[in-house]
Structures are given as C-alpha cells and as structure tokens.
Amino acid sequence: MILIHCPYCDEKRPEIEFANAGQAHIARPLDPSGQNDAEWEDYLFIRANPRGRHHERWRHIHGCGRFFNAVRDTVTDKFETTYKAGEPRR
Amino acid sequence: MSGFRLETGGRVDRSQPVTFRFDGKAYQGFSGDTLASALLANGVMLFGRSFKYHRPRGLVAAGSEEPNALISVDRGPGRFTPNLRATGVEIHDGLKAFSQNRWPSLSMDFGAINDRLGMFFPAGFYNKTFMWPRSFWDRVYEPAIRKMAGLGDAPTAEDPDIYASTYAHCDLLIIGAGPAGIDAALGAMDTNKRIVLIDEQDELGGGALADPALWPWLERSVKALADAPNVTILTRTTAFGYYHDNFIGAVQRLTDHLPDVTHGSREKLWRIRAGEVVLAQGAIERPLVFDGNDTPGVMLSSAARVFANRYGVAVGKSVTLMASHDSGWHDVFTLAKAGIGIAAIIDVRESVDSALMREAERLGITFYLHHGVVGVNGRHGVTSVDICNYDDQRVHRVETDALLMAGGWTPSVHLWSHSKGSLKWRDDLGAYVPDVPNENVHCVGGCSGDWDFGKGTVIDVLPTPKDQSRIKAFVDYQNDVTAKDIKLAVREGFRSIEHIKRYTTNGMATDQGKTSNLNGLQIASSALNKPVPDIGLTSFRPPYTPQTFGALAGHAKGALFQPTRTTNIDSWAQAHGAVFELVAQWRRARYFPKAGEDMHAAVNRECVAVRSSVGIFDASTLGKIEVVGPDAAEFLNRMYTNPWKALEPGRCRYGLLLKEDGFITDDGVSARLAPDRFHLTTTTGGAARVLNMMEDYLQTEWPDLDVWLTSTTEQYAVIALQGPNARKLLEPLVEGIDLSAEAFPHMAIREGMICGIKTRLFRVSFTGELGFEINVPTAYGRFVWEQLMAHGAQYDITPYGTEAMHVLRAEKGFIIVGQDTDGTVTPFDAGLDWAVGKKKPDFVGKRSMARPDIVASGRKQLVGLLTDDPNVVLEEGAQIVADPKQPIPMTMIGHVTSSYWSETLGRSIAMALVAGGHDMVGDTLYIPMPGKTHTAKVSGTVFYDPEGARLHV
Numbered sequence A: 001m002i003l004i005h006c007p008y009c010d011e012k013r014p015e016i017e018f019a020n021a022g023q024a025h026i027a028r029p030l031d032p033s034g035q036n037d038a039e040w041e042d043y044l045f046i047r048a049n050p051r052g053r054h055h056e057r058w059r060h061i062h063g064c065g066r067f068f069n070a071v072r073d074t075v076t077d078k079f080e081t082t083y084k085a086g087e088p089r090r
Numbered sequence B: 001m002s003g004f005r006l007e008t009g010g011r012v013d014r015s016q017p018v019t020f021r022f023d024g025k026a027y028q029g030f031s032g033d034t035l036a037s038a039l040l041a042n043g044v045m046l047f048g049r050s051f052k053y054h055r056p057r058g059l060v061a062a063g064s065e066e067p068n069a070l071i072s073v074d075r076g077p078g079r080f081t082p083n084l085r086a087t088g089v090e091i092h093d094g095l096k097a098f099s100q101n102r103w104p105s106l107s108m109d110f111g112a113i114n115d116r117l118g119m120f121f122p123a124g125f126y127n128k129t130f131m132w133p134r135s136f137w138d139r140v141y142e143p144a145i146r147k148m149a150g151l152g153d154a155p156t157a158e159d160p161d162i163y164a165s166t167y168a169h170c171d172l173l174i175i176g177a178g179p180a181g182i183d184a185a186l187g188a189m190d191t192n193k194r195i196v197l198i199d200e201q202d203e204l205g206g207g208a209l210a211d212p213a214l215w216p217w218l219e220r221s222v223k224a225l226a227d228a229p230n231v232t233i234l235t236r237t238t239a240f241g242y243y244h245d246n247f248i249g250a251v252q253r254l255t256d257h258l259p260d261v262t263h264g265s266r267e268k269l270w271r272i273r274a275g276e277v278v279l280a281q282g283a284i285e286r287p288l289v290f291d292g293n294d295t296p297g298v299m300l301s302s303a304a305r306v307f308a309n310r311y312g313v314a315v316g317k318s319v320t321l322m323a324s325h326d327s328g329w330h331d332v333f334t335l336a337k338a339g340i341g342i343a344a345i346i347d348v349r350e351s352v353d354s355a356l357m358r359e360a361e362r363l364g365i366t367f368y369l370h371h372g373v374v375g376v377n378g379r380h381g382v383t384s385v386d387i388c389n390y391d392d393q394r395v396h397r398v399e400t401d402a403l404l405m406a407g408g409w410t411p412s413v414h415l416w417s418h419s420k421g422s423l424k425w426r427d428d429l430g431a432y433v434p435d436v437p438n439e440n441v442h443c444v445g446g447c448s449g450d451w452d453f454g455k456g457t458v459i460d461v462l463p464t465p466k467d468q469s470r471i472k473a474f475v476d477y478q479n480d481v482t483a484k485d486i487k488l489a490v491r492e493g494f495r496s497i498e499h500i501k502r503y504t505t506n507g508m509a510t511d512q513g514k515t516s517n518l519n520g521l522q523i524a525s526s527a528l529n530k531p532v533p534d535i536g537l538t539s540f541r542p543p544y545t546p547q548t549f550g551a552l553a554g555h556a557k558g559a560l561f562q563p564t565r566t567t568n569i570d571s572w573a574q575a576h577g578a579v580f581e582l583v584a585q586w587r588r589a590r591y592f593p594k595a596g597e598d599m600h601a602a603v604n605r606e607c608v609a610v611r612s613s614v615g616i617f618d619a620s621t622l623g624k625i626e627v628v629g630p631d632a633a634e635f636l637n638r639m640y641t642n643p644w645k646a647l648e649p650g651r652c653r654y655g656l657l658l659k660e661d662g663f664i665t666d667d668g669v670s671a672r673l674a675p676d677r678f679h680l681t682t683t684t685g686g687a688a689r690v691l692n693m694m695e696d697y698l699q700t701e702w703p704d705l706d707v708w709l710t711s712t713t714e715q716y717a718v719i720a721l722q723g724p725n726a727r728k729l730l731e732p733l734v735e736g737i738d739l740s741a742e743a744f745p746h747m748a749i750r751e752g753m754i755c756g757i758k759t760r761l762f763r764v765s766f767t768g769e770l771g772f773e774i775n776v777p778t779a780y781g782r783f784v785w786e787q788l789m790a791h792g793a794q795y796d797i798t799p800y801g802t803e804a805m806h807v808l809r810a811e812k813g814f815i816i817v818g819q820d821t822d823g824t825v826t827p828f829d830a831g832l833d834w835a836v837g838k839k840k841p842d843f844v845g846k847r848s849m850a851r852p853d854i855v856a857s858g859r860k861q862l863v864g865l866l867t868d869d870p871n872v873v874l875e876e877g878a879q880i881v882a883d884p885k886q887p888i889p890m891t892m893i894g895h896v897t898s899s900y901w902s903e904t905l906g907r908s909i910a911m912a913l914v915a916g917g918h919d920m921v922g923d924t925l926y927i928p929m930p931g932k933t934h935t936a937k938v939s940g941t942v943f944y945d946p947e948g949a950r951l952h953v
C-alpha cells in the first residue's frame, strides 16, 4: 500500500485515505459557450495515457479533504512529488 | 533405532508422546514433530498422489517449499483445511490428517492409470485436446478435467473460526530468523529501533535448528532477543507479500498447533509498515532432474539433515546421495555421524575437494565421481538405484532405501521480487541473486547468495544412456512437469520463459516453483542454446505460501462484511415488523406488512392511505449538504441547471445536477434558509458523490468563491408526512410556524419547534399529496416519529416504506436518478427541460447540451407506458421493440425503467426510455417476454393529478 504525501497536511498517509481524481492541469474553460465542438471535446474527453511521468489529481478524501496535484510514474507506481492545487505544473 | 526414530538427538520432546491419525490410522510422534517427521519416524514414505499422473509421492523437503506432501487437516465441522504441507503441520493429540488426490486409497489409486497413459499427456495436453467440438466444453471436458485434476477438496461448511487482524509499525522488520536474521536482530537490538522479527516456523533458528553445534548460540541469542523490550518476535508467522513503501502482509497461525480449536482467534493478519526491511529468507536446495526422481524416498539432501538433526528421524537405513554440490557431502557426513547407514555418494563432477574425499574415506563411505543416477527402482519407496559411470557408460545397481539430491541452492528472492527489486544472474551459483533494491530493504545470508555450503556445478538434466523420450525426469513435482515437457515447449516454438511456464505449467502450482523454477530455466536455456539471463525469469507474486481466505477476510464477513447504516427510526421499524432493503449501505424499511399481507397487499394499503388520509415515511437517508457563505447562491447557480440567485429565503427549489458531459447525475429539493445559507438534499446513494463533485469545483475551478460545504446527512432525522390530513395532524404539534396554505405554501421551508424539538420544516412532496418533511436533530427522530404516530392514530396514520414511496412518485412521474436515468440521459431526454435555466450563461454541463450527439435526433427519451392489458405489470429492464414480427435478433429501441401496480389508478403504470419516445405518444410498442409479447401505448409520464391540484391545498 503506497504512502502519499498530502501537501496540505504535510504528512505521508496510506493510500486508502486518498482518491484519484484523474489527470491534472486540465482547467475548465472560462467561457465554455465560446468553445467549438472540437475544443470542448478535447477538454471533456481527451486524456493522456503516458508510460512514465503522469500528472494527476488526488484528493485526501478521508483526511483534510483537499484536492492536490501529483506526479506519479505509471510504470513504477512511485510518487515523484505532490503539490497544492493552483501551483504550477512540476 | 526403533523404526526410523534415532535413539538420540533432535529437538523433539521425547517425554511428550503425541497420538495423531493419518488416513484414519493412529500413529505416535513426539511433541515438536511435524506431521512429516512423525510419519517418517513411523516408516511412512508415501504421502500423496501427484496432480496429473497420480504417481505415488513422498517428501521432497523438510520446510515450506515441500511440493509433494500436501495433506488435509480436519479440525471438526467447518474446520477442514486442504493443501497443507505435511512439513509445516505441527502434530498434537487428536490431529486428524488425510492424504489427497487418491481413490479409493493412497496405496491403491485408480487415477494412477493416468501415469500409464503418461505418453498421452504431454505439455499443452489440455490446450490441444479439449478444443473441439465446442459443444463439449461445458458438459464433457470441463467436468472430466475437474474430476481428474485439482488438489485437496474445498471445504463445504461455513468456517466458524475467528480471524484477527492488526496493524504494526516498526523501524526494522527482519523476515526470517535463521542465523542471518538473528544476527541482524542482535546487531540492531541495542539501538532504540523498534524491531519486529518474524519467522514461519514454530521456533526461531531456521537452518541452525538442524545444526546442533549452533544450539548453544541459538539459545543465548533467542533469550537476548526475547528480553529486549524493543524487539517483537512473531513465530508461526509467514510474511506472504511485500507491497509498496515497505508494507508487508503476514499471517500468524495461533491455534492450528493446539488440540483446542476453539481457543481465541485461529489466525491473525499483520499489516506491517517498516522503515527498513531485512530479508533473511535463506535459500532452498535444488533437486536434480533424472529418471525416477519423484519416487517416494528421493528427497533433498538438506531435508534429510533436518529430519535427522532437528527431529531425530532417519530418512532411511541405507542412504545414497546424488550430488552436484559439496553441501550434500556435508549432509551425508552428518547423517553418518548420527548412526545412519550410507550406501554411497555419487557425484556428477569429475573431481571434488580432496577434503571431502578424505572425510568420506575416514567415515568408510563409498563414493563414485563422474557418475549419475539413471534409474530408481521401487514404486512406493526406493529399493535400489542404477548409477552410470559417465566415463564408460556402464550402469550398475546400488541397494538403498533413500536417495538424497544435492543440486545446489536457490536464494529465496520471493519477497525481494514482490518489492520490485531487480535480480542479477550469478554463473558461479547458477542462480539469480538480489541486485538493485526498489525499497529500503536489503538481503542477508542465503537469500543474498551468501552461503558457506561449498561449491557445485549446475546441471540441467543428469546425463543418461536411456532414450530421453522414455524417461520421467520431473522438474515440477506438484504440477507433474517433466524435462521432456519443457523441451517439447521449446520445440513447438515457445521462447519466452513466461510462455514456456504457462504452456507447461512449470512453477504454476501452489508452491510457485520454489524447487522447480531454476531447473526449468536451465533446461529451457539448454534447449534454446541461450544463456539463462537471456531467457528471463518468471515473476514471483504474493502469497509466498498459500494463506487462508479467513485470514485475509478477517472480521469482514457476514454482518460485518460492510457497514450497515441505520437511521434513528430504524429500531422502531424493526419493532413494527418492517421488511428491509439495503440502499447505498443504508438499511431502509421497504414495507410494513400486517398479519397475512404479502408485499403487494401491504404496498397497496400503504399507497391508498397516503392518498386518502396520511402516511409517514422515514426519509432520513436523504443526502444533505449545508452550503454556507457569501457566494453560496452564486456557487449553486453554477452547479445546478436552474437559477438560484433569485430564490428567496424560506423557499425551496428542485435542483437538477449534471456532470460536465451534460448527463443527469443527481437531483433533490433544496431550501434557502438565509441569504448565505442553503440546506441541500441529494439522492440517498448520491450524497458522497455530489459532495465530492461540489468540493472539486469549489477547490479547483472556483477557489475564489467564499463558500463552505458540510455534509449534514447524519445530523438530521427526516420524517416525511404525506397526505390530505398531514397539515391537520401537524398543526397542534408545531410551535412558531404558521402552517396555513397562504403562510406556508408548497416548496417552502420554516424553522420552529415540533413536539418541543427544534425543526427545519419543509413543505415538499415526493408523492403528489400535501406533504411535509420534518427535519429534527437525529437523536430525536424516533421520539418525534412516535409522537406523530400517537397523534396520527385519529387519522389512521400509516407508516409506508420505500416500495410505496416508489409507486407514489411514479404515479406523479417523478424520476429516480439511477433508475429512470442511467448516466446517458440529458434533462431534455428526461422531460426536465423546465428545470434548465435558459438565460443562465453557464452551469456545469451547459455547454455539453449543445454537443452534436446530444442535439441529434433518435435519443432515448423518458415516456410513460400503459399496457393494453391493465393487469400486466411489465418487468423493469424489459426490452422494447417497435415491430414484434421482425426476425431475431430484434432491434431494441428502449427499455422499461420503472413499473408498478397502481392501486390508486386500478391499473399498471410504467416509465421507459425509448428512442425518439417524445414523438411517439399514443403509439403502440411491444415488449417481448418469454411466452408472451405485451403491448403498451406510449403516454406522458404523469399518471395522477397532472394539474397538481392536490399539492396546492
């Protein structure tokens, strides 16, 4: 069972306290109605499936409740880093 | 020597005889014996029948790597455990053990015919033979395979035992308490580290238990560790899996070795998080591959040493060694010194260390260099072996009753591999050893390839002058895989060891190839003419040895399998005969049958009571979220489809929640208590999901909004009071709220007191009747409910359950998200476009409502269905077709989502999702069912009081 560092609690906690929340750094367009179908499709459905470094969102759902971002290696399942929502991509 | 028990020696307690049974026959052993050592002491050589050929099999090993001697233990009703290794079962008075995979008896087994037909069971036999005809798969091949194959019988009765589980944290976890593990513990003992030392055996020592010279050291060391306050010792504990971040799963066996099976938990699951792990799992001796190497009495050389030195048991009276490694010579010297007769030492090597030869000569042991065993005589036990001189190919016979194999050593890298540490090949050892760790872990002793057993040579199959295609030289004893099978797989084109493994099943038995993987690899390497590292290595996966389901399940079974959530009113429902159902882990009253009523009768009565007088319903399970803050209205405006900013405090609104893809995900009525405070309700099953979704938007998309979300589901008991007499019943019980229609209209909320308890009183209705939902602090739920029941007696107040609630809402065409919608239904599809704020610039899901697929025609839309025969209640989930005469497979245009008998309307009603359904009102559709095709007319979804006259009173 993986230990995940919550950047808000600043503690490593067991993964059962967390929930994955999909790919990170996909911001909801500020004006969705201004998006054409292709742009909206891209936002809604198109996701990366990298082998290796992957930016994803996690929520410390059974802890502080905060969403945060993480870089996880999809091959080794190791977390490279975690950081608060709103901070720049690492 | 009496039987095979040596006069002296061993760690068994000879003052404590133990009586046990094997296949019904009584035997005696000593306290400290395993089933294996005790039976061996009684001269028992035959322990079981093999998996595929039903060949007679005896012990190969003395430890948990034992592939052959799988037995079942019966500890009483429900306490039957198959596939235990006899080498790990401690005997106690009353133990009842049985051999497996034989009929009618172990010594006479009909299945052994498979052995005579062995030439017809090559690698891939099942894959090749049971392919055709397809119709034979289920009825002929599978039952035949099941009958023939398999190991012990699965238990049939429920397991009455209790299984405990615990978490543990330590700085240093040492797995394996042989000399290397004990040294590691002693070395760290004087630090302030919290140390856990675990070993699968009943006492610490590992290999030292078979080396009497080490016993004084062992005794001192164990005492020192036992006295150290920072060291926890777990014996009879198997570390079965090594998971991420130094998380180790281990099972401790607590009672199986005791005569009293009912004393406390049987096993305990340890989940251990360690700062640092030391693996000291040792090494496993490798068998040699030659014709007849599975005859009972052929075993590992190191096992013979363990049986002699640890248990005081001779494995034979005249023992022969077949070696390719020095360690076997040392074992035999030990046996000779213990008084066991040695027939001969045979070594495949042309030369060995002269010290070994001198010692053999001193002990009077005949030895043959550059020789090999090419045949084993005896079916249920070794009587003699044929050995071949590799210089001149001449064969001669050696009389012997046990043949030991010393084929070198394989480091136990199982847990290291679980932890994803890499391995490197060592030619000198002919084995993989740990290389680069992936966790904070290191290996010591035998499992790191560090041993003092001497030198050896690695050999795949012993050379033989016999026809290679006619010999049975076993590699994997448990799965009956021979050297020939592996060579055949290579001939048939398999190159990767992963494929060879699956094709031959080598290493796929319950022992995961502890004694067979490396030999299989060597044989494949020779056949492919490629070095071993180029072929790869199959992965080890947890569990290291088989574990019980009981230990893994722990307390999570029966009523504790998952939590059951109950409301404050649940106990009242229980006391009043409610029939319950589980909804999203909540236990909900489904209906309240009176004497003699079935569900149908009870639901009809409950529905009529609501429509004619007043019904009472426990709605406490509704999800509730308190939304607070200056931007609360703005937030809800962005989340829900409908406008919220203009909602006045004291008023309620039906909220429809979409996902960003435009599909309905939840709904519920919510109330504005104050400009900055809302009381939201969600569906029972959607509460957690909706809160998570709202938190997501609030935290990550709109962190600028000043809003707090709090789950209040468990804070309130909610009592729905529904029916024309609801107001009359409430009026005398409520303080501070004017219940009149003018002062308190439909879709409004008031705060006040009911029966002296503070309440948030909603005037809402999920039935179409005049209705109220009374929210009180949870602890007062049952009290208020009972007050309402008492005062409602004059109106014949009727408690109703979820089934009547479903009927009542369906009569009004109110949808249930997740039943009438399935994650692909838009507000328009569901006929809820009235709930979408057309003027709102944005809300979650709005942009998607213009997606090409969503504006396309032919989408499934929610409609009503009225069967032509009013007495037919359609089945929910039934498929709908437009033309019942079309050939099969028919084009299905939709399905029934809700269907009930409506006692109020005196007929059945249904809702359905039908492609293009909104344009079909009045059309006839068909619902083919087994034996009969039903016809129904498409209608609107509101079947009762479409004007809503009954609400606004």
Ligand SMILES: [Zn+2]
Binding pocket: A006, A007, A008, A009, A010, A060, A063, A064, A065, A066
């Ligand atoms: Zn946290």
